Each structure stands twice: as structure tokens, then as C-alpha cells.
Amino acid sequence: MYRENQLLPLSALQHYLFCPRQCALIHVEQLWAENQFTAEGRVLHDRAHDGPDESRPDIRTTRGMPVRSLALGLSGQCDVVEFHADGAVFPVEFKRGKPKKDDSDRVQLCAQALCLEEMLVKDIPQGALYYGKNKRHHPVPFDSRLRQLTASTAQALHHMIASGHTPHAEREKKCDSCSLLELCMPNALRFQRGASAWFHRQLAMNSDK
Numbered sequence: 001m002y003r004e005n006q007l008l009p010l011s012a013l014q015h016y017l018f019c020p021r022q023c024a025l026i027h028v029e030q031l032w033a034e035n036q037f038t039a040e041g042r043v044l045h046d047r048a049h050d051g052p053d054e055s056r057p058d059i060r061t062t063r064g065m066p067v068r069s070l071a072l073g074l075s076g077q078c079d080v081v082e083f084h085a086d087g088a089v090f091p092v093e094f095k096r097g098k099p100k101k102d103d104s105d106r107v108q109l110c111a112q113a114l115c116l117e118e119m120l121v122k123d124i125p126q127g128a129l130y131y132g133k134n135k136r137h138h139p140v141p142f143d144s145r146l147r148q149l150t151a152s153t154a155q156a157l158h159h160m161i162a163s164g165h166t167p168h169a170e171r172e173k174k175c176d177s178c179s180l181l182e183l184c185m186p187n188a189l190r191f192q193r194g195a196s197a198w199f200h201r202q203l204a205m206n207s208d209k
Helices: 011-018 020-027 036-050 104-120 144-163 173-177 186-207
Strands: 059-069 074-084 089-095 126-131 136-141
Touching: 011 020, 011 104, 011 144, 020 144, 059 104, 074 104, 089 104, 104 126, 104 136, 104 144
Parallel strands: 089 126
Antiparallel strands: 059 074, 074 089, 126 136
16 A cells, blocks of 8 residues: 555556656656647646536536545546446546557546545446547446556556656657657667667777777
8 A cells, every 4th residue: 555645646657658758757857848739638638627517317427536546556636527326436538639559548547447446435347538539438448457457557657756767768650749759859869879889889890800
């Protein structure tokens, strides 16, 4: 169990799965920069959080609900949590783009569900991701695989931040969409490693002569 002062932000899970180096730059080195994608995402989340709570005969909708898990060592806010008349609890996370191929968004939503389960002492079998690109809800079942991945990601996140270590940069296609691209400088680091390797090769060749 973690203590309250050891809790890390839920959003860091998504950062970690997208790129551990990006996660470390934000949460270890305290760096941040915004681009079009992060600005659009922030506006969407603000709308989801700041809207009024709603009550209908069968569903009560709560926005910006604070949650935390001492088991996972995480805290944050749920964009939307639906409390159904039959007792079901259904978290909904809002994203600006479109569904991703990786599990980063699903892990972030699952972590919210695990926080809610711990706080409410209640099973939460599924939730949904809402993507602004296609304006659709995508159901997410919280199966054993996703729960295990969420727990292991939280553990890896705590280990990385406790170590204070920022992983080396590796240039990938996804770097183009990262707001921290200019701070991360993967191209420069790759050039430095290439130049260093060339220099050591030249030393080795000259020493053999």
C-alpha cells in the first residue's frame, strides 16, 4: 500500500505507455510544452470536467470526480462517472483524437475504474472511451488482462519516477505528434550517438595500424 503523499497522477500511465521518456520528462524533470493536440485535448477535458452534474430517472452523471487508489499509488479525476439505478458504476474518459492501437487509453480508464472499486468497494466490469474524432463511445471491458497490465504499468511508473532516471531518446514516427519533441531532441541525440560510434570506430582502426 502507498501513502497519500506517494500518489502519482493517473494521466502518467498514458504518458508512460505512449513513451517512457516523455513520461519522465514530464513527471521527473517537470518539463511541459503544448501543441495543437494537447490544447485540443485540454479543451475537451475541461468541457467534460466543468459541465454540470445531471440526474435522470435511471442515471446520475457526475463530472470531474476525484479518485485515488492506495493499492496502485494513483490519484486523479474521472471525466464522467455514471451511477445507474441498478447499482452499476460506469466511468467514461474523453479523448480528442481517434481510438489508438495500443492500450494506453484503456489502461488510463481501467485505472480510474480500479480507483472507484477501491473507494466504493464495488465491482466495475466496464466503462467507455469517448473520442472527439468520431464522436462515439467505445465500450471497454475491464478484463483480467487489462487489469494486470494497468497494475504492472503503475508499478513500472513508480519505479521509474523513484529512480529519477530519464530513458534515452529513440526517434520514432510517433515523435512527430509529441508536444515535447523540441525538448526531447531525439534527432540530436541519435546524431550524437552516431558521431560517437564513428569516432570510436576510427580510433579502433587507427590502433590496428
